[in-house]
Amino acid sequence: MSEEILINVTPRETRVAVVENGMLQEVLIERSSRRGYVGNIYKGRVQRVMPGMQAAFVDIGLDRAAFLHASDILRPAVPEPLDGEEPAPVPTTAIGELLREGQEVIVQVVKDPIGTKGARLTTQISIPSRYLVLLPHGRVLGVSARIEDEDERARLKAMMGELSLDAPMGYIVRTNAEGQSQEALAKDVVYLDKVWNAVRAGMAEARVGTCIYEDLSLILRCVRDYMREDVEKVRVDSRESFERIQRFVTRFIPELAERVEHYPGERPIFDLYGVEDEVLRAMQKQVPLKSGGYLVIDQTEAMTTVDVNTGAFLGHRNLEDTVFRTNLEAAQSIARQLRLRNLGGIIIIDFIDMQDAEHRRQVLRQLEKSLAHDHTKATVHEFSPLGLVEMTRKRTTDSLVRQLCEPCPTCAGRGSIKTAETVCYEIFREITRAVRQFEAEKLLVLASARVVTRILEEESGAVAELEEFIGKTIRFQADEQYAQEQYDVVLL
Structure with a gap:
């Protein structure tokens, strides 16, 4: 699989496109007027504690108060009992005993404000680097589930055990670390240690509502998270941004530095790869399939629904075979559309009814296989008694449509008007x-x-x-x- 990362930079907007085998898979957008907050660490103040919701609203300096649930609040570790001692009581989970109004807290944004909802927070701080995620308040040593080879998992865990022997902190080894040397991981450990020391210093000095740590810009985040051995090129149309990427890559990924290119062409880089047309199509409800079938994707406040139809595809054998082939193609297309449109939350897929249990199993496996390339975590459940597939995809930012569009002023977002x-x-x-x-x-x-x-x-x-x-x-x-x-x- 060949992959390219295309970066289009203008003074007010940065767009990143991930293209695999010539087909657009993902679009990320960052505007100077609305930069995302995910990953940022703030000093906040508790505005209101809500016992009925087991949550609190926290002022972190944004337009709307942010939301902190009791399950996202760090609790002190329970010490192991010595011989003959009674086990220590488990720390409380009641929000009223964990926080009080007016209390200052250090929090990290895990979900951007979406619609009318404020940002979602956690006090369980994590700081990512190229190969690792630092957990300053934990002693966990984990390896990404996407690294499936048991020998490689054991090798990475052993190396990190040596590197973190004297550190009272936890680490998670990211997917990018697969096949990396101990020296590469050691550089990340040093880098994260410096970042955490700077964050700790900021915690003591910062005022309420101040951002103590800000995650990298979209360009550098994408290079950090997406640039792997199978990425052939990173092409950027801004000389200044190209130089920033070069400095970052030379420092953290020197072996891939030669794959970063400046695109000086007259024709816009997104036009060259047909990205603009694909983005326009991603805002349509109907998605055509090569076979002649089509998908209908409806995004609502509660969930996203995907309906699969055979359309003009008549098949060559019988109805069951036609339905099976359409559903297989649809499963691949659905995985791509979820990633391209950045659809998250609850997703209900209405495949065309199949009588054969083996056909249903193969369609489900095809969907899971196609979702394996997605950087965002997704969970797929079996067919329900009504023949629907329920799945979830982690949502941290608005969907592509909600980033680029607004409700129609004529129909007020209903999607229809009176005759x-x-x-x-x-x-x-x-x-x-x-x-x-x-x-x-x-x-x-x-x-x-x-x-x-x-x-x-x-x-x-x-x-x-x-x-x-x-x-x-x-x-x-x-x-x-x-x-x-x-x-x-x-x-x-």
């Missing part, structure tokens, strides 16, 4: 209501051209009856400024 016929009858009711309440010699109705046309043509008989009923003349005037659902009844 011209419906608006006509609303206008008739409003006229009747108005003449009963107020005195007027005649009435003027302002509405959209489509509604006025319908009233004057198809509803002319109804207008004549209404004028006779109320005993007044009604004049209708089309106005291009009015949307289809808008109208005004003016008394003259």
Whole structure:
């Protein structure tokens, strides 16, 4: 699998595209006006403790108070009992005993503000580097589950055991560390130690609402997290950003430094790879499949639903074979679309019904296999009794659509508007209501051209009856400024 990372930089916006085998897989966007907060460490103050929710709202200097659940609060470790001693009591989990209003706390953002919800916080601090994640308050020594080779896991754990022997802190070995030497891991340990010392110094000096530690910019985060042996090129269209990446890569990933390139071309780099067109398609509800079938993706506040349809695909054998092949293709496409659109939370997939249990098993395995390339954790469950696949994908930032779009001002995000016929009858009711309440010699109705046309043509008989009923003349005037659902009844 060949992979390229494309970076487009403008003064107000940075975009990163991950392209695998010539196909766009992921788009990340960071705007100077709305930089993400995930990974940042703040000194906050507890504003309100909510025992009923087992949570607290914390002021960290953002527009909205952030949310801290009791399960995300670090508790002091319970010491092992000595011979003959009673075990120490387990620390309390009640939020009222863990925090009090006005208390200052050091917290880290684990989820950006989304919609009307504030940021999600934790007091269990973690600081990532190229190959490791430092857990300053833990003694855990873990290895990423994505490293499946048992011998490699044992080798990495043994090396980290030696490197962290004297450190009262924990580490998690990241997927990028697979195959790395002890020297490479040792450099990361030194780097993380320096960062943590700087954070500790900031904890004592910082005022409430101050950011003590800020994660790397989007460009450097992507290089740190995505640049591996199978990445052929990192191409960036900004000379200044290219030089920043070069300095970072030379320091932390020198063996891959030659793969970073500056793109000086006249044609925009995203146009060159067809990324702009793919981003536009990722904002559509319907996704065509090569076979002729298609997906319909609906994102709501509670969950995302994906419906699979055969469309124009008729198959060559029988219905079960046609359905099976469509579902296999859909499973691959769904995994890509979830990653490309950055869809998270609860996801319900309605595959086309399959009678064969083996076919259902293969479709599920195909979905899991396709999701294995995703950097975001996803959990897939078996087919439900209704034939639905339920899954979750970790959500830390807004989806691509919610980053780039806003609710339609015409339909207010409903996805539909009232028909011209419906608006006509609303206008008739409003006229009747108005003449009963107020005195007027005649009435003027302002509405959209489509509604006025319908009233004057198809509803002319109804207008004549209404004028006779109320005993007044009604004049209708089309106005291009009015949307289809808008109208005004003016008394003259």
